[in-house]
Amino acid sequence: MMETNFLIIGSGAAGLTLAVKLAEKFPKKKITVVTKAHQSESNTKYAQGGVAAVFDLKEDSFQKHIEDTLIAGDGLCDKKVVEMVIKEGPLRLRELMSWGANFDTNADGELTLGKEGGHSKFRVIHHKDTTGNEIERALLARTDQLQNITILPHHFAIDLITEHHFPELKTEEISCYGTYVLDQISGSIFAIKADCTTLASGGMGQVYGHTTNPAVATGDGIAMAYRAKARIENMEFIQFHPTAFYDGKNQSSFLISEAVRGFGAFLRNKKGERFVLDYDARGELASRDIVSRAIDSEMKKSGEECVFLDCTHLEIQELKIHFPNIYETCLKNNIDLEEDWIPVVPASHYLCGGVVVDIDGKTSLKNLFACGECSHTGLHGANRLASNSLLEALVYADRIFKYISKNLPLRTTISIAEWNESGVEMLKSSxxxxxxxxxxxxxxxxxxxxxxxxxxxxxxxxxxxxxxxxxxxxxxxxxxxxxxxxxxxxxxxxxxxxxxxxxxxxxxxxxxxxxxxx
Incomplete structure (x- = not known):
């Protein structure tokens, strides 16, 4: 068995931000990050568009960002949470920049702000079209500088350890004491006992197969919390990204960022018609749910397997500068954006529900926290506003850190049993x-x-x-x-x-x- 003070499951923006903050505040305590693939592999890494936050107070305001978020959430957002996340967001981003994250700036050194569907103002900060990758790089570099963070790559969290594992404990309250972990290299299973545990395990796009999410996004944290009897809500609200690259296969898809439509690209059917205008006056810049349904409806009416994103009327050199990764990936798939339309379909992209947490990231289980996509904070309501997800991850990692700092959990003296594999046999075939x-x-x-x-x-x-x-x-x-x-x-x-x-x-x-x- 391994023992740690703070256990974090997941190595994306939420998990690593929390790890860094705890490590700096408590240099004598142990922080352990469990992640089932390489430590850099997470949904964060694949986020293209950027992070929404109010930096231009002349043209924008917190109130406008709040209103845009509430409109997207369609009446189901928690207004108190929305106000908190949006007002604290710029502080968290400046902190991230102080840790070495680089975002695009203009000739005067000011942040270059993009605009995406559902936003009334230009407020999305970005690093070209690989924003998440840049954030992940900066956070991993920061963790490398801190001696009390241990990252366990290729370790799979199987189940949370709760009273369920200790029938002798007679208590109404359910607490989390850590997790059982599978070492994917050796095949051994062991317990990690922790003073408190945070789920930062990301999304569940692989449940649909056709998804913009990486292979690791299988809803592990949510499933573990569900089996441990934590509250889970709003799971019906799944955001399907309207424009995932379609290569004729039902598998993980390359995301064509919403920012490309913000840049001026048109959605067309096979006949060349800009059909989204028939569904919403905002056309390509309507919210994701409307654009996804418009595409779904158009595909059903026509019997076609995809629709198309047209960039041919745009300034190609500017497009290459803003979206180099998208441009190159399309070119590798024999799509020249100067002449060809990109075949796209809606794909499972983001879960707006998850493990219910309060404003400090606490779940319904004692000593269990959650942040990032696996959590349900109340920010997104029925539909997430574009580029609010990384903002939520950074803000809630900070909220959890501050709560733990003021309310340090006690060391548990409970004895955790070894994982019992008696009577099992090897699976003959995968x-x-x-x-x-x-x-x-x-x-x-x-x-x-x-x-x-x-x-x-x-x-x-x-x-x-x-x-x-x-x-x-x-x-x-x-x-x-x-x-x-x-x-x-x-x-x-x-x-x-x-x-x-x-x-x-x-x-x-x-x-x-x-x-x-x-």
Whole structure:
């Protein structure tokens, strides 16, 4: 067993920001970061567009950013949280810059501000079209300078340790004592005992297969919290990014940033018509849910597998400067932006719900915190405003840090048992796990995608019950590996999405059910 003071699950912007702050404040305490791939692999790394924050007080204001966020959230945001995140955001970004993160500036050294769908003003700071990668680079460089941070790459958090593991404890309150972890290199499983644990495990795009998220985004933190009986809400609100590059396959897709539409690109159907204007007067700059549904509707009407993003009328040299990564990736896929349209489809992009936390990042379990995409803070409501996610991650990492600093958790004296693998056997082939993963992803795309209805959701619920039983049987009888644990987590997350979709009886933000389209 390993012991640590502060355990953080996930190495994206949320997790690493918290780790750095705790390490600097408490140089004699241990901070352990568990991450299931390389330490740089996270949703943060793939964020292109940037971070929304008010820096130009002549043209913009906190109130305008607040209003834009509330409009996108469609009545379900927590206004107190929205005001807090937006007002604290610039401070957190300046702090990040002081740690070495570089953002684009003009000739006068002022931040270059972009504009994305749903924003009324230019307020998105960015590092070309690889903003998340730059933030991740700066944070990892900072962690390298701090001796009391231990990062465990290629370690998979299996389950949170709670009273469930100690039947002798008679208490109504559920507390978190750490987690069981699978060393993916050696295959061994051990416990990490912690004074407090923070879930910063990112999103769940792989539940849909066709996603802009990386392969690591399998909803692990949410599933662990759900099994530990933490409150999980708003799972029906999944943001589908309107413009993921379509290469004819149903798998992780390259994201064509919303900033490209902010730069002036048009969405066209095969006939060349700018069809989004038929759905919303803002056209390509309408909020993501509207643009995604417009594309979904257009594809269903035409029978086509994709629509197209047209950049051919734009100044190509300027485009290359602003979006070098997108330009080069398209070129590698034989799409020349000067002459060709980019084939795009909506893809699972961001989860607006998750593990419920209060304004200090505390979950419903004692000594368990959550921040970043796996959490549900109340900022996003029914639909996230573009580029508010990294802002939320930075602000809530700081909120958790400040709460812990004032309320240091006590060392637990509880004795944690070793992981019991008696009676299990090796899985003969990984093929069955691949088949069941594909089955789950197809089910979710077919029955719980951009547009839903109650009949499909009920059908999905029935089918998922069988898949759940089969997965649990595999889990109980076989030695654990990453693919099996991920499948189990994705099945749990799919269950939450479907059940919470069935409970919602109205269309709001990113949730659209044909049965309520009056």
């Amino acid at each position: 093929e069955i796990l691949q088949q069941k993963t594909v089955e789950l992803q197809q089910l979710m795309r077919r029955f719980a995608g951009v547009v839903r209805n109650n009949k499909d959701l009920k059908e999905a619920s029935i089918r998922l019950e069988g898949l759940y039983a089969e997965t649990e049987d595999l889990y109980q009888k076989h030695k654990l590996n990453t693919s099996l644990c991920q499948l189990r987590n994705m099945v749990n997350v799919a269950h939450l999405i479907i059940q919470q979709s069935l409970v919602r009886k109205e269309n709001r933000g990113g949730y659209f059910n044909e049965d309520y389209n009056q």
